[in-house]
Amino acid sequence: MSEQRTRPVVYAVWLIFASVVGWFAAFQLTVEKFALLENPGEALSCDLSPFLQCSTNLQSYQGSIFGFPNPILGLTGWMAPLVVGVAILAGARFPRWFWLTFGAGITFAFGFVIWLIGQSLYELLVLCPWCMVTWAVTIPTFFATMIHLTRIGAFTSNEKVQARADRLMPWVPLATIVAYALVIFLAQLQGLDFLGEIAKILF
Structure with missing residues (x-):
């Protein structure tokens, strides 16, 4: 069994990085939610254009689908991969049930992001900048986690399948880029000129 399967340093570092970025995005959205509650008519700092803004998302029912603001899920949920990443770097080994539970949580996060x-x-017709930051780290985290769980035997004891999964891990960045491109393509189909709006803001 390869070193990356027994002590996956790169995967652990990614979990820590993604957690920090995801938690920061959730924190910023929480701050914006408080600002919106205090001044309902005021534009938020993340309202960059009619197409790129946080206000619409935060005020919609989708922004509090479980009865409380979605950013609270991020503030609490990103702690799990952060702890797992740090524990892996410290040399921790987890049983199969733990990895399956962790994988279920990451799968829920991925499904929620989708x-x-x-x-x-298709409903709100806007993209929330801080939400997109969360999407950007959740998608590769899901890909990497599913491959990692396969290569360490959490899903199957078939060594050939595990070895193939191990060889797939370097392809996670490419799969992530394809996923990003798909979101941008779908936005373009909806008439939401994502790239054009970003260019206007930057230049």
Whole structure:
């Protein structure tokens, strides 16, 4: 069994990085939610254009689908991969049930992000900048986690399948880029000129 399967340093570092970025995005959205509650008519700092803004998402029912603001999920949920990443670097080994539970949590996060992307593109017709930061780290985290769980035997004891999964891990960045491109393509199909709006803001 390869070193990356027994002590996956790169995967652990990614979990820590993604957690920090995801938690920061959730924190910023929480701050914006408080600002919106205090001054309902005021534009938020993340309202960059009619197409790129946080206000619409935060005020929608989709922004509090479980009865409380979605950013609270991020503030609490990103702690799990952060702890797992740090524990792996410290040399911790987890049993199969733990990895399956962790994988279920990451799968839920990925599914929730896919639903939010769909709501943003087809219902709200806006993209929330801080939400997109969350999407950007959740998608590769899901890909990497599913491959990692396969290569360490959490899903199957078949060594050939595990070895193939191990060889797939370097392809996670490419799969992530394809996923990003798909979201941008779908936005363009909806008439939401994502790239054009970004260019206007930057230049």
